[in-house]
Amino acid sequence: MNEASDPSRVVNLSQRLDPSSERVGELMNAVRSIAGKRLQQWIGNAFEHVDDALFDIAERAENNAAQTHYFDGMREVRKRRPAVERSFLGAINRNLGELAHPLQSSPSNGMPASPGTIELTLVADNELEESLAITSMISKHDSRLSNDLFAVNQRLSVICGGHKIENASNPVAPTILTQAFRQALHELTADMRVKLIIYKLFDRYVLSSLEELYHEINTELARAGVLPQLRHESLRGGNAKAKAASGSPMDGTSAAIADEAGEIPGDLLQTLHALFSARRGPAVGLGGDGGMHAIPSGPLPSANELLGALSVLQSQIASAGPLPYARPDDAVELSREVLQLKGQLLTQIGALRGERPSHVATIDEDTIDLVGMLFEFILEDRNLPAAMQVMLARLQIPYLKAAILDRKLFAHRQHPARRLLDCLAEQAKGWSEESDRDRRLHEKVKWIVDQLLHDFDDDMGIFERLLVDLQQFQDINKRRSEVAEQRVAESTRGREKLEQARRRAAREILDRIGGQKLPPLVHGVLARAWANHLVLTLLRQGETSPEFKSALRFIDDFIASTRPATTPESRQALRQMLPGIERALRQGLTNVAFQEQDIERLLSQLHTYYRQQLGETLDTAEVVTVDEDAAMLAIPDSIQPVIDSDTAATAADNADDEEVVEVPLDSPEWHQVQALQPGTWLEFCLADEEMTRAKLSWISPMSGRYLFVNRRGLKVADYAPRELAVLLTDGQARVLAANALFDRAMSAIVGKLSQPDATPAAEAPAKGTDTE
CATH class of the missing domain: 2.30.30.140 (SH3 type barrels.)
Structure with a gap:
């Protein structure tokens, strides 16, 4: 007989099952089997797409270092994927197994008490970004799946003896699944950029498929007689209505944008909303003086009124004329304007409406505060030169309008307005008057600011168009700078190779001379001409080449030829060496661009010297002098002399020890x-x-x-x-910081709001109050 048709097998909330009963074991095994099968399939599917995602991002990386970073992440994920999957599936399986025994073990150990809970503590940037990503996913899917998840919770509560199962304790709810996956990712050593990509794929291929899992669990438990008649009204429509009622009245376009943003309840804006709410406490709103007061009754300014007031303020700035070149005190003045904008906005709405409102809707207030804190951050950001800070700070009103029109600006990294500000800041980071003598970059940034102040009304496409224009400007300048940069690097590399070859040549010669006292003529040949022959041979053929080894053998032979020849045997040996010495020397001198007449002159002097060595009698005119020795003749600029007799030892001793300043290696x-x-x-x-x-x-x-x-x-x-x-x-x-301006600003804002004594920009005194 079918269990669902057997009344004796139907249970409801008043008929709680004994957690230790065989019946509970059967039902929980069925749930575990369904969950295990589905989650294994989906987690595998998510990881199958990691390679493609990381490869695509690596191909678009801004430099080789970033590209290598993502390729390393791909290798790490391939290596550790089995361990991550085992950890994740094992945790969910254990949690389901222990669900019927809440007093013995809690599957939410270490998990937040409720979805989207935010700990108001200052955490590391990576942990913050990870926590925000997780909060976003949990909130989004808890809301989206509320109907099906409610039914699963109710049915699990019945088979667990009436112990109440909620989203935060249900092992297959987004909260526990996401936290289990976060714990499993500890198996990876990849940094947060790679992990955030994996989280997005987990969101797309696991959490977004949960509706199918819940439907299967609900169907199986209902078929088995667990609350088969359970029905409830959809909460989504009610939630949407509630959101519409709590928000500002908007026109059709704005409402559509708001609805779209409302489908992402877990985005960064909502997370920050929770922080703002925690900071302000209940039932407070923006007062006319910019401070916080209990909310009185009265109509809230609509989005259209806010945008209209902002447009008036924007036109006042635009009509003031071209932006002047930044002065030292401009940043201080602009910082005051940032804090006063909220009061000015309410005053302007009052002028348009005929009655000054005392407060705005909470979501609008959060947006105003958030944009204000963003531009406060810009004016305090030491990564930006002062002149660029001042220009970018003029964009506060256009960006506040953009944030009201599109709430996703703060949640999506790829939002054109966000990317434009990041790109402006990145270009500005390397700006200085010296590097921008033609003022091309300064004028480009100024032009973009002017365009937004003069032309931006409600067409969000302007951000994309200006971004494309800026990127084209950036690409042209990047190509120019890369050519110059490559030349500088090649020139530096060439000089270093030359210097390294000089040092090597000097050391080879000095090591072979040792403590011997050589005749000035021979020393001059080795220290000047032959040293440069060694340098060129090293640069052209390398230290392992036969040519370099032959050049070193010449040094040994040349030094040996200076030893006294006092016996018939030693004189005979010297005579046998001389043709090879002359041949090698002639070739080496030609290599370092000696003129033929200079070579013959030097060889003539050496012939005279060796006749003396062999004991032959010379005329007075034939005696060798070194005052204007051919070995000392000018050498081409490209191969300057390496060593002099007075400084050779010091140069060789210090060749590898130029860094004389001591710095602790653990500093x-x-x-x-x-x-x-x-x-x-x-x-x-x-x-x-x-x-x-x-x-x-x-x-x-x-x-x-x-x-x-x-x-x-x-x-x-x-x-x-x-x-x-x-x-x-x-x-x-x-x-200077390498990460994007928006990311740094968001981390700083969340950190600031998380501190006990934090005061959002919204709560600062408005214009006309004592700020000193």
Whole structure:
């Protein structure tokens, strides 16, 4: 007989089952089987798409380092995927197995007490970003699946002896599934950028499929007689109506945008709304003076009224004329304007309406506060030069209008308005007057700001158009700077290879001379001409080449030829060596561009010297002098002399020890230097020099020196690692943040709101109050 048709098998809320009964075991095994099968399929599907997602992002990476980062993430995921899947599925299986015994074990151990709970503590940026992503996913799917999830909770409560099962304790609810997946991802050592991509795929392929799982569980339990008649009205329509009622009245376009945003209840804006609400407490609103007061009765300003008032304020700024060049006190004045905007906005609405409102809707207030805190951050952000801070701060009103029109601006990284501001900030980061003498970048940023102030009304497409224009400008300048940058790196690499070859040649010669006292003529040949022959041979053929080994053998033979020949045997040996010495010397001198007459002159002097060595009698005119020896003749600029007799020993001793400044190898600055990657921007404030910003372009594999260029690709400086660490320690150098402006701002805002004494910009005094 079918269980569902057998009245004896039907249970309801008043007929609680004994958790230890065989019947409960059968029902829970059925749920575990359904959940295990579906989740295994979906988690596998999510990981099947990780490679493609990371590969696509790597292909669009802004530099080789970022591309390598994503490829490393792909390899790590492939390696650790089985462990992550086992951990996730094992946790859910255990939680379902223990669900009927809540006193012994709680599946929500370590989980939030309710979906979307936010701990108001200051956490690391990575943890914050991960927590926001998880909060967003949980809230979104709890709301979307409320009907089916309610039925699952009710039926599980029945078979668990009446113990109340809620979203936060149901092992197959978004809360527990997401937290279990977060715990499973501890198996990965990949950084947060890669993990956030995996979370998105988990959202898309697991959480978005839960409706199917809940339907199957509900069908199976109802068929088995667990609350088969359970029915309830859809909560989605009611929620939508409630949201519409609590929000501002809007026209058709704005309402459509708001509805679309409402389908993403877990986005960053909602998370920040919870922080703002926790900060303000219940039943408070924006007062006419910019402070917080109990909400009185009265009509709320509509979105259209807010946008209209903002347009008036925007036109006042635009009609004031072109933006002046930044002055030192502009940032301070603009900071005051940022804090006063809310009061000005209410005053303007009052002028348009005929009656000044005392407050705005909570969602609008949150948006106003959030945009205000964003631009406060911009004016305080040391990553931006002061002149650029001032220009970007003028965008507060256009961005507030954009945020009211489209609530997703703060939640979506790819939103055009967000990307435009990030791109402006990234370009501005490397700006300095010295690197922008033609003022091309300054004028481009100014033009974009002017366009938004003059032309932006409600057409959100303007952000995309300006972004495309800025990216084209950026690409042109990037190509120019990359060419210059490559030339600088190649030039530096060439000089280092030459210097390294010089040092090697000097050491080879000095090691072979040792403590011997050579005749000036022979010493001059080795220290000048032959040293440069060694340098060129090293550069052209390399140290393992037969040519270089032959050049070294000549040094040994040449030095040996200076030993006294006092016996018939030694004189005979010297005579046998001389043809080879002459042949090798002639070839080496030709290699370093000696003229033929100079070579013959030098060889003539050596012939005379060796006749003396062999004991032959010479005329007075034939005695060798070294005052104007041919070995000392000018050498081409490209291969300057390497060693002099007075400085050779010192040069050789210090060749590998140029970095005389001591810095502790366990200091934070030393570790910071070691972690620097090409593409990182630094600000240098050296004594008696103007502040400059430079990008780490290249790290020499030979010397380890760090080469810095400006935004045009021209060399600014190069430092040994210890020299750079000293500059960081002394505050003469500072590393600029590499992550996007919006990300840094959001982290700072959440951190600020999480602090007990935090005061949002919204709560600052409005214009006309005492701010001193």
